[in-house]
Amino acid sequence: MDILTIDIEEQNAILRQKSEKVKEIDQALIDYMDHMVEVIKGSGIGLAAPQVGRNERFFVVQIEEDKPLYFINPEIIGTSEGLSSYEEGCLSIPGVYGDIKRPDSIQVQAWNRRGRPFTMEAEGLMATCIQHEFDHLNGILFMDHLSDRKKEKLLKKYMKLVESL
Numbered sequence: 001m002d003i004l005t006i007d008i009e010e011q012n013a014i015l016r017q018k019s020e021k022v023k024e025i026d027q028a029l030i031d032y033m034d035h036m037v038e039v040i041k042g043s044g045i046g047l048a049a050p051q052v053g054r055n056e057r058f059f060v061v062q063i064e065e066d067k068p069l070y071f072i073n074p075e076i077i078g079t080s081e082g083l084s085s086y087e088e089g090c091l092s093i094p095g096v097y098g099d100i101k102r103p104d105s106i107q108v109q110a111w112n113r114r115g116r117p118f119t120m121e122a123e124g125l126m127a128t129c130i131q132h133e134f135d136h137l138n139g140i141l142f143m144d145h146l147s148d149r150k151k152e153k154l155l156k157k158y159m160k161l162v163e164s165l
């Protein structure tokens with residue numbers, strides 16, 4: 001399972017696409033999501049399907065070790081007025097980070113690993129992470145929330161990093 005990055009044009013095109021709803025939650029999908037959880041161990045706290053080349057609406061989040069959360073066809077149904085800022089990074093733009101302001105608590109609805117619908121309230125880092133992953137399903141990357149100037153700076157930094165590898 002390879003993680004797509006924005007410096008490769010064809011991969012960026014996939015990352016920038018709006019994803020389609022999952023039609024059926026079957027064992028193959030669950031196995032695939034289990035694998036995604038394994039892939040991010042030690043390197044990230046969330047991974048969305050477009051990042052591994054599938055333009056489908058699902059992602060995994062693992063903030064607490066061995067407590068992965070599975071979100072299939074998620075919808076954010078409520079957001080707080082209060083915002084909080086976190087330094088975000090992304091496995092599709094590795095090595096660069098930016099402070100992003102987002103609602104500090106949200107209500108999300110999705111289907112879980114057992115194919116059952118659930119609703120959850122999330123706050124703090126969990127809320128940020130879910131919003132970040134949810135954005136991926138709509139082709140949005142964290143840097144899109146920065147001002148044009150900051151986004152340009154971050155992109156330049158990232159391209160320099162890529163060239164130095």
Ligand code: NI
Nearest residue numbers: 089090091092
């Ligand atoms: Ni990301």
